[in-house]
Structures are given as C-alpha cells and as structure tokens.
Amino acid sequence: MDRVFPFGLPVATQTYLVLYVVTLLIHFLLIGYVLAGSAWLVVDRIVGGRLATSERPRWVSTIAADWLPFALGAAITAGVAPLLFVQILYKHSFYTANLLLFYRWMLMLPALIVGFYMLYLGKTPWFDARPRALQLVVRIVALACFLYAGWSWTENHLLSLDHGSWAGFYGSRQFVYTDATTWARCAVWLCAAMPTMAMTMAWQLRDRRVREGAETARDVRTLALAAIVSLVLLAASLIWYRSVLPASGRASLATPAAGLYLWFGPVAITFQLVGWIAALAAKRLTSLALVAVTIGVPGFALCAIVLREVLRLGRMDLDALVEVHQAEAHVGGLFVFLAFFVLNAAVITYCVVLVRRGLAGRPPVESA
Amino acid sequence: MSPPYYPISDFGPVMKGAVIGGMGIFHVFVAQFAIGGGILLTYFEWLAQRGKEPHARAFLNSFFRVLVLISFVVGALTGVGMWFMTIQISPRTIGIMVDQFHWLWATEWTFFCLEILSGYLFYRYAEILSGRSRLTLLVLYSLAAWMSLFWINGILSWQLTPDGWTQSGNVWAGFLNPSFWPSLLFRTIVALTIASLMACVVINATPQLDREAKASLIHRASNLLVPMLLMPFLGVWYLSSIPADSRSWALGGSAAMTLFLTIAVGASLLIGLYALIGLVRQRLYINGATATLLVALAFGATAGGEFVREGVRKPYTIRQTLYSNSIRPAEVARLRQVGCVSGDPYPLRDAADYPNDQLKLGARVFRFQCSVCHTLNGMNGLSELAGTWTIDQKRMNIAKLQHTKPFMPPFAGTSKDLEALVQLLTWKREGEPKQWPLSQNKAVLGRIDQWLAEAGTVAAAPKEVAKAIRGGS
8 A cells, every 4th residue: 555545456446445435434424423412412411400491492402312313313324335345345354253243243233222212212202201310311321322332343343353363262252352452442433423413513503593593602612612622532532542553553554545644634623623613712603613613524534434444454465355356346236326326315315405495484393 | 165264153052044034034024014114105195185085194194103113223223133143144145145236235225325314304394394295205215115125135036046147147137036026026015015004003003093084094004905916926926936946845845844835825815815805895994903913914924935935045045156054066075175174263162071072073063064054952953853863874864965955055074074073963962971982983984985975066956856855755
C-alpha cells in the first residue's frame, strides 16, 4: 500500500473496499445516534426531572425518544450492506471470529431485540405514567443492550485480526477476547458517538425551531457542551489508542495509505469544535455551526473507518486477499445493483419529499 | 485441493440443523407476514379511499402497528440472525452464496432500505398525508417487500436447483433456476395467506370495532385467501422442477420428508377449505381464537414446507457443489489420501476425556465430517443410529456411506480416519470406559480401503438414488 487509500490496490479490491467504507460510514452515523441518544435519555432520567419545567420542554430528549426506534431500524438496515461487503473482503477471518465467539456473539441479536422494544416502550403512554425509577431502568436496559452490541463488534473485529491466537482461543473454551487495544478502541467509538448524535440532533432542533418556532436555545447550549466535552475526550482516547497500538500497527499508519486520513481526522475534529463553539457563542445554531459540524462528523468518521481498514490490511496476507477479490469480481450482477441503487435512492428521496410536502404547515405527529 | 478449516462449535445434545431450521422457519414466517401485510394494507387503503369499506382506516392503523412491531423489529433482526446462524453452522455454504450472489444480495438490500423507509414514513405520518400519498407509500412498501422476496428467493432456490449455473457459472443461470418461479409464486400466496389470517386476529383484537364492522373487515381480508386455490398447481409445478431424487424422498422415499410434506399439505388444505368454503363462500364470522388457531396451522404448514425444502437438498447444501458437511465433491479424493483433519489447526476441547490418540482422531473426524447434522449421543445421535451395527458393519457402511444412505455424502478421509471414527462410536456405545485398546490391524485397514475404493468418491448418482428408493433399499 504505497499510495493513499484506496489507490494502489487492484480494482476489484478497491471497489469492495470503497463500498464497505461508504456503507459502514452510513451505518456508523446512524448507530452513533442510537448509542449517544440512548445514553442521553439515561442521563435525562437521572437529572432531567430537576431541570425540566412544563414551560420549557427538553427538546433533545423529546426528539431522541421519538426518533430512536426509527434510527435503530435504519441503522440495522444500513448495517446489512457492510455486513455483506465484509464477508466478501475478509471472509475467512470474519467467519472464524464469529465462530470462535459463538454464543457470546449470537447473544447480540436478542440484545438488540430487547433494546429495540425498550425504545418503543419508551414512546408509550404506559411508560410516561411509570415512576421515574422504572423509566430509568428501561432506558438503562436499552443502553446496555446497544453497548453490548458495540463491544461485541469490537471484540469480533480484533479477534478476526489475531490469526495466531485462534487455535489456542478455541482450545481454551474462552468466549471473551481482549487485547491491548480493546478498551481504547471502545473509548474512541463511544466518544465519537456523542458528536455524531449531536450533528443529527442539531438539524432536528433547527427543524423544530423553523417549523414550530420552538425555543431551543437552552437545548443548543447543552448539546454543544456535551459535544465539546466528547470531542475533547475523543482526542484523549485517540492518544490513548495510539499509545497502546503495537509497533506493526504504527508502521501501517506510517504508510502513504494512511497519510491523508491521519491529517484530515484532526481537521475534522477541529471543524466540529469550531462549529459547536460558534453555536455556544451565538446561543443558537448558526449556518456556520451547522455546516462546520456537518462536514466534521462524517469527515472524522470516514478517516476513522479508513484507518481501521489500513490497520486491518496491514495484518493480512494482501496478495491472497487480492486473488480472492479478483475471482469474486467476475460474478455478474454489478450493473443490476448499480441500476437499482440509483433507482431506489431516487424513490426513497421521492418518499421523503412526499412526506415533507404533507408536513408543510401541519403540526408534527408525536405519537408515532 | 483441501478445504478451508473453521473452528466448529459444539451445540451439545442439540442438532445444529434443528437450531438453524427453527430460526429459519420463524424468520420466513415473519418475513412472509411482512410481505403479505403490505399488500393487504394497500388493498384496505384502496377500499377506504374508494369508500367501499368504512372501517378500513381504523383497521389500517392497528394492523400497521402490529406489522411494524413484529416485522420491522423481529423480522429484520432474525434476518441478520439467519446470516449469523448460517455462519455458525456452515460458513462455507454462506461463503459460496456470498461469492456468487453478492451483487444480487446488495440489490435486495436497496429494496430493503426502501421497504423500511416507506413503511416507517407511513407508520409515522399517515394521518397527515393525502390519500394519494398514503396509497403511494403503501404501494412502494409492498413492492419493495415483494422485491426483497424476489431476490432472496432466487438465491435460496438456486441451492437446490442450480442447474444451468453448474455448467456455465453464470449468475443469472443460477438465479433464474428451474424452481425460481414456482417457488416465488407459491411464497407470494403463502404471504397473502399469513397476512390475511393475521388480519383476522388483529381485527378481533381491535376494541373500537363493533361486531358488524369486524365481520365486514374479515370478509374483505379473506379475499386475499382466494389465491390459495392455485397452491396445488404451484406445488405440483415446484415438485416437478426439483431433481428426481429430491422429489422421490419427499414423495415416499424418506419417511421424515414425506411426513413433513404431509403436515404442510394437510395444514394448508385445512386452512384453504376453511377459508374458501367458510369465509369466502358462506361469509362466516371468524373469532379471535379460531383465527389464532389458523395462524398456528399456517405456521405448521410453513415449518413443514421449509423442512422439506431444506431436507430434500441432501446430501448437499448446494447441489453438486458442496456437501452438507461443507466438503466440495472435488475435495473428497484428496482427503482420502491426506486425511480429513491433517490440516485442521483446531485442537479438541475435551481431549483429556479420550483414553487414546485414536479416539482423539475419531473425535476430530466426527467434528469435521459428521457434527453438522449429527450429535454423538443427543439428537440424531450416531450412537443410536449406528449403535446396533456390528463393528464390521460400521466400517463398511461408513466406507460406503453414499450407498448405505443415498442422502449421505461419501466418506472423505483415509481408512485410519474411518477406523478412528468407528472406534469412537463403539467406545461411546460401550459407555466410555477408561481403557480402550488401539485398533491398528492392517488387514482391517486394508478391507476399509477396499470398501472406500468400491464406493468411489462421488455421491450416489441421482438416477441410481431414485432407483434405490423405488427398490426400497
């Protein structure tokens, strides 16, 4: 990998890698919303009662509770594509990690189902009528389920890279895997989730203000503070992660494949910081703030995902992988996929436009 | 050519096929409910807009809530779960499917996105949208859900009837395979049936509807049961499209397959007769309990049908391409020379339990070749299936496995591998004594080699299989 990612690789590998990175990016933006939104609702149940008054609704919590079930559904749907492409790219190592973790890995599915229903439960009148302690339990259960899923994916990814440990791990009957980087990686993804949620929430708050004239200044301030703190913690987590990365990993990051992304990652974090500081100063979501944050969040996520792949490719037998990808690229169906991708993207856009037209001048539906 | 080795999980006394089968049946049922549900909702929206059914709107809201809460959550996640479970049971099978059809799977994903988004927009905003917008969203939701079936049906039916693909390797020859259309049409009718019966349950459970309204809605919903009339023809078409040996097993050659086919046909017949005579022709009222019973029958029919569809593929998971135990036909000859576990890097987890190395080898051979369909002492356990055979019977029957049982793949290992497996089965049958002698008689190994040579390295030919079944052997 002597050129910036994904260049310098054969076309087949490049194609699958780009599709994987792009679809994983979409998935991450949604899952970040779910994870941080669920965490926000837990905190809201702990401190919200003291802060809230009937005249001043907590918009971030209201919107998060309302949209989280859809966001999770969308995240899972979006997650199907990277799940497909990771199998094409790294079949043997991905499958092996799945098999080694066995029931620990499979438990993620019931956890997600429970988390999903907890989110729906949080939108019901029944939930509103329960004592705050019970509401807190529901919110904590949902968050715990999503944290478990996130941890499982990190564990699976790291185990898939540690080829040398597979036979010993299997023989030892272990079902939990950690290495030197596990907790630092988890910290990076968790800290990145809050600014990701904050970006989407910023647009949702703006929409509320524009469409309904909602007073959102206090929510913007809280959101901006949370995002800034998370970004500082994210920077600290990245330093931590680099300090525990083995020498081979650091060598991979020193290749030309990683260079551009190592440079743009901190720039993307800076964009976000500038955006949120501007919002704090103006006490509202200015266009500058929204644009800066909207560039910064996907920009950082893209860099993080690409660097993750650079690290992974550095630990793989690249020649063997390339051979497999070239064989796979000969199967038919690519143009059918591209045609339906464009067509269905257009139809999805049309659906959204249809609803936006219907929404124009009408009150929102809270109970959906 | 050696196969790739994966770590193999131990499911204890539970047969792996039962686990994936159970999850698969549940997922198929929920997914088909989502597809039929979309079509049913579109029909009811159309009725409401034309003023033909005054209570349709009230029903729509409650039914869509059920659809979303069940299919969007459990349906979507069990879909992902099927993927993960298939990796657990047979990573090689799913790997080949992904290799061959990843662009079509990716195409299905685009429809899945449209399905989820249009469905959620309807769920959330239906009350404030115009009639035309509502209908548009529902039509798109239904179309996307059905197209999702369209794509996945091609991939699943290819596993049994890959015909043209086997020769050409062309993805479209595999996708539009002989059982594609009968399977697609049959599943579409099943989807309508499940949705219609579920609608009857929901209608009865909707408190704001009076008896008259419920009766009217049930009558409308039962219209979607009329296509069941085509099921016998589509069933015959499907059976005629599958390989002769597979058909023979379903039609009497295998007692289990025939039993499950009978359950599927019988349950469908009961539902069909009740629906067409009672609901459609005589316009009977159906209460919640009866509707639930019919849904349970539909689940039974789905379970029976899916069991047969999976079962008649044996000894393959992908016909002519991959045996049930994840060995390719072309690999058998080499494994007969080098041994089936000589390249397996994964140790036994319970190595200390075996008194000698030969039993340890037997355990590894069992794990690699047999454990996907069999347990040792639990469900479909070899100790029971082969327990009463004499030791020489075991040797010969396993060496000539594809002829002993035509739905079994050929044994893919050396005579030492086979003898180790035979010793393991015998040791298990004897109650796992602490001491067990090694069996290294050269004459025995020579006889096994001879039987292996006589059996050959390929599966029993389809015609031979069909003939053997007709002959009752």
